[in-house]
Amino acid sequence: MYIRKHSVNRPPTPDEDVTESPERDELTLGEIINIKLVESGEKENLMELVRDRLVESGWKDEMRIACREHVKKKGRKDVTVDELIRAITPKGRASVPDAVKEELLDRIQNFIRSAAL
Amino acid sequence: MSNSEDNKSSHDQLSSQVFLDLVDSVIADVASECHRIARLGLDKDLEVVEEELRLSVEARAKVADPSNNLETNTKYVVDIFGQSHPPVATEVFNCMNCGRQIVAGRFAPHLERCMGKGRKARAKATRSTTASQNRNSRRNTSDNQLSSAPPGFEENVKRA
Numbered sequence: 186m187y188i189r190k191h192s193v194n195r196p197p198t199p200d201e202d203v204t205e206s207p208e209r210d211e212l213t214l215g216e217i218i219n220i221k222l223v224e225s226g227e228k229e230n231l232m233e234l235v236r237d238r239l240v241e242s243g244w245k246d247e248m249r250i251a252c253r254e255h256v257k258k259k260g261r262k263d264v265t266v267d268e269l270i271r272a273i274t275p276k277g278r279a280s281v282p283d284a285v286k287e288e289l290l291d292r293i294q295n296f297i298r299s300a301a302l
Numbered sequence: 303m304s305n306s307e308d309n310k311s312s313h314d315q316l317s318s319q320v321f322l323d324l325v326d327s328v329i330a331d332v333a334s335e336c337h338r339i340a341r342l343g344l345d346k347d348l349e350v351v352e353e354e355l356r357l358s359v360e361a362r363a364k365v366a367d368p369s370n371n372l373e374t375n376t377k378y379v380v381d382i383f384g385q386s387h388p389p390v391a392t393e394v395f396n397c398m399n400c401g402r403q404i405v406a407g408r409f410a411p412h413l414e415r416c417m418g419k420g421r422k423a424r425a426k427a428t429r430s431t432t433a434s435q436n437r438n439s440r441r442n443t444s445d446n447q448l449s450s451a452p453p454g455f456e457e458n459v460k461r462a
Contacts, residue, residue, distance in 0.1 A: 214312070215319050222320070235324045236331075245332055252336035253345065261340050269333035277329040278322065286321065293317040 221300050231292065238285040248277055 222228035239245050255272045256264050339345045380386050391406040399416045 215316055218316055218320065219323075231320075231324055232327065236328055239328055245328075248329065248332045249336055252333060252340075256336070256340040261343065264337060264340055266330075266334055266337045269337050270330055273333060274326065274329050277332075278325055281325060289321050289324065290314075290317050293320045294313055297313050297316060 218297060218300070222296065225296075227296055231289065234292070235285070235289060238288065239281070242282050242285060244277075244280060244282065244285075247280065248273055251276060 219228070222231070251273050252269055255269060259268070393406045394403055395406065396402065397404045397409070397412060397416060399413070402412075404412050
């Protein structure tokens with residue numbers, strides 16, 4: 186069931202109000218999946234799994250070194266979080282170990298299949 | 303209905319999307335953490351690190367350098383707390399035998415004399431009769447044992 190806004194003052198409608206729920210039209214498949222992930226708690230499990238794997242593979246340490254390098258260049262005082270994220274995201278995405286990526290993708294695909302979409 | 307391939311590719315796409323989303327979250331965490339450390343100066347400053355590096359290099363060079371004043375080094379060894387210990391202990395305390403104030407570094411020789419172990423002390427000790435009896439009896443037994451003592455030693459004994 187998708188969440189519908191209830192308004193007390195809304196006049197009663199005989200039929201299902203298509204205009205009332207614009208969210209349904211806007212909800213992409215990806216968003217649906219995301220909602221299901223969150224609701225089932227699987228998203229949290231996945232987050233924990235990703236974090237553990239990335240820490241134990243040394244990826245996080247590499248990222249922290251990259252951050253420190255960036256901070257050294259830009260100066261400690263005027264670095265922003267957004268800037269840091271932008272600076273390390275390309276490298277971060279690229280340097281995820283293949284095994285970790287496969288493990289995660291596998292789990293996600295299982296979830297999608299079992300969500301019967 | 304054979305959209306299995308389509309489904310698979312869209313599934314792949316979806317799962318990739320989810321995966322990237324997860325990775326981005328972790329990246330944001332790391333960035334936030336590093337940002338905090340950087341702004342609070344918790345991580346060692348670049349200048350501080352360089353300074354420490356320089357100091358450690360200097361210290362190592364000094365230790366390895368043989369042309370340093372070795373005389374001062376060997377006489378006054380500096381321990382890890384930076385304290386230097388003179389080779390002769392300088393603390394003064396009271397001798398428990400005679401009650402005099404003795405420098406700790408000279409305590410052993412003092413005790414020799416004070417308690418009668420040394421040569422000169424025997425002269426002092428023989429003044430008291432009981433003490434001299436004890437010493438003489440001890441000396442006799444020790445003389446018998448020391449049959450192969452060097453001649454100089456025996457002379458000294460006789461003189462005492």
